[in-house]
Amino acid sequence: MISVPKKPIWALTPLRYIGGKSKVANKFFQYFPTDFDEYREPFLGGGSVFLFMKQVYPEKKFWVNDFNKNLFDFWMILQSNAEDLQKELLKIKVLYSARSVEERKQLNIEMKEVLYGKENRSTFEKAIAYYICNKTSFSGLEVGKFSNPAFERNFTINNINKFSIYSNLLQGVEITNLDYSVLFENTERSFLYLDPPYELVNTANVLYGENGNLHKDFDHIRFSEELKKIKGKFCLSYNSDDFIKERYKKYRQIEIDFKYLANCGNDGKAQNKKELLIMNY
Numbered sequence: 001m002i003s004v005p006k007k008p009i010w011a012l013t014p015l016r017y018i019g020g021k022s023k024v025a026n027k028f029f030q031y032f033p034t035d036f037d038e039y040r041e042p043f044l045g046g047g048s049v050f051l052f053m054k055q056v057y058p059e060k061k062f063w064v065n066d067f068n069k070n071l072f073d074f075w076m077i078l079q080s081n082a083e084d085l086q087k088e089l090l091k092i093k094v095l096y097s098a099r100s101v102e103e104r105k106q107l108n109i110e111m112k113e114v115l116y117g118k119e120n121r122s123t124f125e126k127a128i129a130y131y132i133c134n135k136t137s138f139s140g141l142e143v144g145k146f147s148n149p150a151f152e153r154n155f156t157i158n159n160i161n162k163f164s165i166y167s168n169l170l171q172g173v174e175i176t177n178l179d180y181s182v183l184f185e186n187t188e189r190s191f192l193y194l195d196p197p198y199e200l201v202n203t204a205n206v207l208y209g210e211n212g213n214l215h216k217d218f219d220h221i222r223f224s225e226e227l228k229k230i231k232g233k234f235c236l237s238y239n240s241d242d243f244i245k246e247r248y249k250k251y252r253q254i255e256i257d258f259k260y261l262a263n264c265g266n267d268g269k270a271q272n273k274k275e276l277l278i279m280n281y
């Protein structure tokens with residue numbers, strides 16, 4: 001086990017992300033190995049663990065991935081064109097700060113139309129729309145309902161002005177929009193941190209993708225089979241339920257207690273939660 005670096009970690013995540021690990025990345029870090037050449041994160045989401053690792057290991061190779069195309073577009077534009085993204089979002093922010101709640105709500109609806117409507121939109125327009133939906137919806141999900149307190153609290157000039165920090169961290173990083181299993185190939189010298197959707201008993205809580213499809217359609221048994229292909233090291237974080245412990249009983253397991261922001265929305269209710277870390281080393 002290694003200790004958490006003393007040096008401050010500056011950048012947590014540019015996004016609000018349900019199931020995001022920004023508050024626990026440093027807790028997980030002590031269970032991560034150090035002897036690897038390449039870091040891979042197949043379920044990137046808000047990217048908080050990746051960003052933590054990139055700041056600790058700026059010289060290593062990084063490959064991050066998420067199957068959510070809208071989220072992927074946002075990360076790609078943040079990497080390749082953060083300056084224009086920042087300028088455009090600041091313009092919209094200033095404009096809508098002077099507008100009514102109803103007009104702000106309309107903006108949120110228009111941005112959802114950019115993401116999910118029939119009209120063909122550029123990747124840049126989609127990145128703008130994804131960010132606005134992420135910051136102005138009740139839950140932080142791009143499909144979530146508009147919330148004016150979320151607009152006030154999260155869609156801020158301060159947050160937008162941090163894009164250059166994230167963009168610098170993204171330089172040289174491979175970002176893909178593939179099924180996770182592609183990242184399980186050729187992993188001899190890689191370390192993979194895996195954060196798949198939780199396996200929910202109550203399917204009303206599906207979170208990821210349009211209509212929750214990236215959550216409810218996730219095949220957890222296939223995932224446990226694919227995992228066997230990994231030749232390098234992996235650390236998998238999951239909901240700490242008995243059926244998960246049983247499925248992965250041949251691997252080392254550690255249960256971590258943490259306060260977890262169950263809702264990234266307005267009430268920010270914290271719950272006592274346990275997370276299971278499963279490691280093949």
Ligand SMILES: C[S@@+](CC[C@H](N)C(=O)[O-])C[C@H]1O[C@@H](n2cnc3c(N)ncnc32)[C@H](O)[C@@H]1O
Pocket residue numbers: 017018019020021022042043044045046047048049065066067068178179180181195196197198208209214215218
């Ligand atoms: C629990 S979240 C990851 C959260 C991330 N660790 C963070 O700190 O923000 C799971 C992610 O897996 C993605 N996902 C779901 N199915 C996938 C698949 N088949 N391949 C790759 N990513 C997938 C979802 O879009 C979602 O972003």
